[in-house]
Amino acid sequence: MNVVYQSTYYTLYQSVKERCFYVDFGQKMVRMSLCQLLSLRYKVLSISIEDHFDGDLNRHGFEVLMLCNKEHLFVLNTLEVLDLKQLVDHSFVALGLSEERETASI
Amino acid sequence: MKDIARQSMGIKVESMDLLNGQIKMEAHASATYLAMASWCEQNGFFTSAKFFYKQAEEERGHMMKIFEFLIDTGGNPLSPEVTGINHDYSSIVDVFESTLEHEVAVTKSIHNIVKKARELGDIATERFLDWFVLEQVEEENTIRDILDMIAVTGTEGVGLQMIDNQVANWME
Ligand SMILES: [Fe+2]
Ligand SMILES: [Fe+2]
Numbered sequence: 001m002n003v004v005y006q007s008t009y010y011t012l013y014q015s016v017k018e019r020c021f022y023v024d025f026g027q028k029m030v031r032m033s034l035c036q037l038l039s040l041r042y043k044v045l046s047i048s049i050e051d052h053f054d055g056d057l058n059r060h061g062f063e064v065l066m067l068c069n070k071e072h073l074f075v076l077n078t079l080e081v082l083d084l085k086q087l088v089d090h091s092f093v094a095l096g097l098s099e100e101r102e103t104a105s106i
Numbered sequence: 107m108k109d110i111a112r113q114s115m116g117i118k119v120e121s122m123d124l125l126n127g128q129i130k131m132e133a134h135a136s137a138t139y140l141a142m143a144s145w146c147e148q149n150g151f152f153t154s155a156k157f158f159y160k161q162a163e164e165e166r167g168h169m170m171k172i173f174e175f176l177i178d179t180g181g182n183p184l185s186p187e188v189t190g191i192n193h194d195y196s197s198i199v200d201v202f203e204s205t206l207e208h209e210v211a212v213t214k215s216i217h218n219i220v221k222k223a224r225e226l227g228d229i230a231t232e233r234f235l236d237w238f239v240l241e242q243v244e245e246e247n248t249i250r251d252i253l254d255m256i257a258v259t260g261t262e263g264v265g266l267q268m269i270d271n272q273v274a275n276w277m278e
Contacts, residue, residue, distance in 0.1 A: 019110055034114035038182040041119070095111035098119045099226050 005094050007087040009080055014095075023087075025074060036068050041088045043067075049085070052078040115180035121231040122181040124219045129172050130186040131215055135208060136165035141193045142201050151198055151270045157277055161205075168238070175234050198269060199256055206249040213242040248276050 001022065004012040013022040021032045023040070032040065043065060051057035063081050065074045076084065092098035139162040146155035169186070176183035195201045216238045223231040255272055259265050 014110060016110065021110075034111055034180065035182060038115075038119070038122075042182060042184070092119050096109065097111055097115055 005087060005091040007083045007090070009083045010087045012087060012091045028072065030067060030072055032068065037091075040067055041092065044081070044084050044088050047081055047085075049078070049081060052081070117179045117181060117231050118223075118226045118228045120226055121219070121223050121228045122176060122179075124222060125172050125176055125181070125231070126184045126186075128215060128219060129169050129176075129183065130188070131212060132165050132169035132172065133186040133188050134191075135212060136162045136169065137188045137191045138208060139165060139205075141191050142195070142205070145193060145195050145201060146198070149198070151266075151273075153270045153273045153277075154198060154201070157273050160277060168241070171237075179230065197261070198266060199253075199261065202249060202252050202256065206246065206253060209242065209246050209249055213246060216242060252276060 001013045001015045004014050004021070006012075009026055011024040013024070015022060018031075021034070021037055023030045023032060023037075047063055048057075052061045061078045063076045065076055065084075066072065067074070089098070139158045143155045143158035143162060146152070146158060173183045192204075195204065216235060220232055220235050220239065223229075223235070252273060255275075256269050259269050259272065261269070
């Protein structure tokens, strides 16, 4: 297994033997296909981080993230969301599927 | 590093995002034409209503074409949320003028994706959109012809009913 990209809290691995990816979320390692990785990308990039800085829109500054057809559930704080956005952006560049370096928006 | 990602997906994620945006736009067009069909039915323009039912179906076809392309390339197509459909038109002329506006916006959006795909070196997406580029030329032309016909016929007296009857000429 080799590292595709490592952010402050998370790491994306690629397993050539199993033809899949692993995301290390710290407390849990999640196995993912590329489709599931695309779905993670969509969910993460869809999170409105601006809402975290508005007491009315996101009171507690948390996001609930469900992955892999509801198999995994994560509760992330603002810093973790920002870090996960970084991981997603840089990972797709590293995988050769994205050209951009700045945070993409959906 | 062996390229599992590239083996699973044949286009760039930026293209995928733009194509998902286009799926939304085609779905919006389909819903808008259905709203126009409703307006035509309620205001006695029954031939025009048929024209817009057909347009609505075609736009859904466009949406599915993109959807299937994203599946074929290993992407993640998203079922679109469609909101904000206008049902209010001041006249049949207003309906067709809005249609042309809508089609021009779609053309611009498709050209934009072609340009981005070219920048990204995403040849598959660029070539896939060839069909859409030509389809837009045809669609814009159809609506322009109908607007010309409306201008020639005029909206006085029986003009409106003649306009509606002549719309049949643009429905093969
Ligand atoms: Fe279309
Ligand atoms: Fe169209």
